[in-house]
Amino acid sequence: MEPKKVEKRKILKNKIFLYLTEFFSGMSLMAVELGASRLLAPYFSSSQIVWTIIIGTIMIAMALGNLYGGRSADKNPNPDRLYGRIIIASIWIGLIPVVGKYIVIGIAAVMIFTVSNAFLVWAAFATCMIIFVFPLFLLGTVTPCLVKYTVDDLDDSGKIVGRLNASNTIGSIIGTFVPTFVTIPAVGTSITFLIFAGILLALAIIYFLSSKVKTAKVVVGAVVFILACVFGHSDSFAFWESDLTYEGESVYNYLQVKEDENRVILSTNVLFGVQSVYEKSDTLTGMYYDYAMAAPLMAGINDKEELDILVLGMGTGTYATQCQRYFGDHAKLNITGVEIDEDITKLASEYFHLSEDIPVVTYDGRAYLNVIDKKYDVIMLDAYQDITIPFQMASVEFFNLVKDHLNPSGVMVVNMNMRGKEEGNMNQYLADTISNVFSEVCTVDVPYATNRELFAVNDPNFRQTFTENVKAEKNADLKSLMKKLDKNLVDYVSTGHVMTDDKAPVELLSMRVIDDLIGEETEYYKEIYKEEGLEGLINALQ
Secondary structure (H helix, E strand, O other): OOOOOOOOOHHHOOOHHHHHHHHHHHHHHHHHHHHHHHHHHHHHOOOHHHHHHHHHHHHHHHHHHHHHHHHHHHHOOOHHHHHHHHHHHHHHHHHHHHHHHHHHHHHHHHHHHHOOOOHHHHHHHHHHHHHOHHHHHHHHOHHHHHHHHHOOOHHHHHHHHHHHHHHHHHHHHHHHHHHHHHHHHHHOHHHHHHHHHHHHHHHHHHHHHHHOOOOHHHHHHHHHHHHHHHHOOOOOOOOOOOOOOEEEEOOOOEEEEEEOOOEEEEEOOOOOOOOEEEEOOOOOOOOHHHHHOHHHHHOOHHHOOEEEEEEEOOOOOHHHHHHHHHHOOOOEEEEEEEOOOHHHHHHHHHHOOOOOOOOEEOOOHHHHHHHOOOOEEEEEEOOOEOOEOOHHHOOHHHHHHHHHOEEEEEEEEEEEOOOOOOOOOHHHHHHHHHHOOOOEEEEEEOOOOOOEEEEEEOOOOHHHHHHHHHHHOOOHHHHHHHHHHHHHOEEOOOOOOOOOOOOOOHHHHHHHHHHHHHHHHHHHHHHHHHHHHHHHHHHHHO
């Protein structure tokens, strides 16, 4: 039985349109992959674990698409079928901004009540499988089909396949840079999905119109895409909230600002977490920032005319602002902030009243330490966000770098925001690593929160200095809090774990902690569900 011959459409005869198809398919695939990371990050973090799942599931989709596309092209080499699949892929991608966030929330809710371990892994994997695998599977059929349509002579097969792969690769490169540096910061994740869905749809429509082939897929695709543009253009991830002061996206983060009569809050996470807070009444925040203010007292602020403070992970400047409020009359404060996300720094001056006297450098914290020689009295490390802990800022090499930038009596204070209970948890590894560098390490847990503050120095008299400075403190609220902190401060005893630049399994360690936290938070609701069913659970959540 002779194989079916490829039906040549006029638009395909010079092969340029086929190369364009390969180019835009590769571009759209990478754009969707990057969009997937942004869609998942506010709910499941942007850790290496989540990235691994995204890349892994997409590679699965592509592999299956290649297998199916090759077999389909041999069995029925009609290009109408390929461009019909491209329309379906474009429709699916266009609908992600409309329904994607609801699917993520639904999956998270189901997983919380059904998965006991590795919540992030299973929730992120299920989300990728449901939302992203099918359209990328369809795009995975493009290359083997195009090879079938373009190879007329075996003598030219290598050259043509090389051109096709080059077109796909160049498209993928552009599809990597454009979303990250252009579309997502400029118009957001939702519209980025719509842009690339529109590109794929336009490609297929041009094919069918030029070939004068009537198909309902073109009409359906155009109608659905228009509806997706109408209902899916919103950049809101927290779609259940209507009173946000600001919501947007930067190159690095989803950004959300809430404001009430007492405070302004920044969150880069939809489901949980506060990254910065501004108290309008000049009071203590009631959060870990207050406990971290023990560092200037440990560094002997009352005995100094000037105090140099460096904040790595500045956010919108909560720690710097609080230090100015409570220590501005103790000594001249020279505060410098380092924040990698320039858009957060813009929010700091617009909504959080960060003083113009405090310079903020847009830089990675470790890279900044590598290029400066200045020494500080206090270095505040607040660069850890939920499960997302930069491994390069959690290693013994990094903490040695911090030590080299501290004065002899200088203090490093670290906000560890997910204290764990099990042996070998993330904070234990961090504290052990720090103990390998500093001679004096102590910790204190922040009440009614998951934060733990760690103080590290090489001055054996720092506790005495702290006690004396607390006694001299004139602000009654701060003095009371610091006395409480002094009583609860625990000298840390290392258990020997050391993380290095070469080996720092921060994602797996953090995942164990967040699993414990999720388990604790949901146990109450699980019991209600067991005893009273869905109706009782809904009543409890209201």
